[in-house]
Amino acid sequence: MERRSLLGATAGALVLGGLAHGTAAAAPAQDAPAQDAPAQDAPTEAASAEAGGGLVTTFNVISDIQGDLGDFAQALRDIRSTNPRSSGLAVAGDITPRGYDFEYAEVRKVLDQGPKPREVAWAIGNHEFYVPKWSDPNTLAQSTWPNGTTEDSLFRSFYRFAGRSTIYTETTFGGIPVLTLGTERYMRYHDSSLWDEVWISDAQFQWLEDRLQYWARRRKPVMVITHHPLPNTVSGTRSKIYSSDYLQPDRLLGLLGRHRDVFLFSGHTHWDLNLSDWYVRRVVPGTANLDGFSVINTGAVQTGYADNGQGGESTVPGRFNQGIQVDVYRDRVVVKARDFATGTWMKRTTVPLATRI
Numbered sequence: 001m002e003r004r005s006l007l008g009a010t011a012g013a014l015v016l017g018g019l020a021h022g023t024a025a026a027a028p029a030q031d032a033p034a035q036d037a038p039a040q041d042a043p044t045e046a047a048s049a050e051a052g053g054g055l056v057t058t059f060n061v062i063s064d065i066q067g068d069l070g071d072f073a074q075a076l077r078d079i080r081s082t083n084p085r086s087s088g089l090a091v092a093g094d095i096t097p098r099g100y101d102f103e104y105a106e107v108r109k110v111l112d113q114g115p116k117p118r119e120v121a122w123a124i125g126n127h128e129f130y131v132p133k134w135s136d137p138n139t140l141a142q143s144t145w146p147n148g149t150t151e152d153s154l155f156r157s158f159y160r161f162a163g164r165s166t167i168y169t170e171t172t173f174g175g176i177p178v179l180t181l182g183t184e185r186y187m188r189y190h191d192s193s194l195w196d197e198v199w200i201s202d203a204q205f206q207w208l209e210d211r212l213q214y215w216a217r218r219r220k221p222v223m224v225i226t227h228h229p230l231p232n233t234v235s236g237t238r239s240k241i242y243s244s245d246y247l248q249p250d251r252l253l254g255l256l257g258r259h260r261d262v263f264l265f266s267g268h269t270h271w272d273l274n275l276s277d278w279y280v281r282r283v284v285p286g287t288a289n290l291d292g293f294s295v296i297n298t299g300a301v302q303t304g305y306a307d308n309g310q311g312g313e314s315t316v317p318g319r320f321n322q323g324i325q326v327d328v329y330r331d332r333v334v335v336k337a338r339d340f341a342t343g344t345w346m347k348r349t350t351v352p353l354a355t356r357i
Helices: 042-051 069-082 101-113 151-162 202-217 249-256
Strands: 014-016 055-062 089-092 120-123 134-136 169-173 176-180 222-226 262-266 279-282 293-297 322-329 332-339 344-352
Touching (some): 055 176, 069 101, 069 322, 089 222, 089 262, 120 151, 120 176, 120 222, 202 222, 202 249
Parallel strands (some): 055 089, 089 120, 176 222, 222 262
Antiparallel strands (some): 055 322, 169 176, 279 293, 322 332, 332 344
């Protein structure tokens, strides 16, 4: 199966870091220096805005739990403390370390013990497809993949956990649409030269196009949750290891790139939210939207992973338990990066909306 990439001559322009408060910036032809505003305490800012009638809703995004249940519980406690009025939590994939039913049950147990979010939007990640690498939960057996595990059983496990029957779905957090995307095939079952690459059906593409158009007509920003990052966007995606995750990147970028008020949240890389390109605006060539759309790295809950400086993950010591808070106002969206381990705000960017909600 042929891979297509937007790297090189077809790559779109980026604006790195935060936009200046109160002004929209068109993306230049080359990367711009980061302009991150210092993070502020979220409840204080939200309360101030609400007093003026500006706050619409607030919600949180995390990813890559991967069996790190202690840090997951810590993240839930921190979210409740810093954002008690959060309307929902989006989890951008890698919910489990391997995709076993008992691993899903362990995540559910932590969630039920609380503090539990009002609503949760689950995206599927590559780690949800790793059962076939094991002959049993205690025996790694990659040489005999898939060890009797069927592709269908992996999807069924996710569906039972997430309480739905499709990979892609829509929900709302406080009236703001949240669209969840994901692969509909684990490609190793279909092509022996592939593993974790993302394949999206025509039906999912058509659904996404329809929903983006629907919400654009209603002048609502759209939050899109997906595990794998798109090429030439946030931290790490200009490196070889993360630049070819999608088998149809042009098509997905072409849909998202038409809409200025789209916010795409992706995980997978475990790259630190302290990096300047934790947030970018991605301009897609061939679209009329010269301002691009917003792309945000979610960080990761799973500890022990860090940028190894060579475009991949390593297990160097570190405390990586990070996530995102999103405050939606009538004229702007404020995105904040949070360190759950230290209880501190890391970054913040303010994105003016094209139209007032």
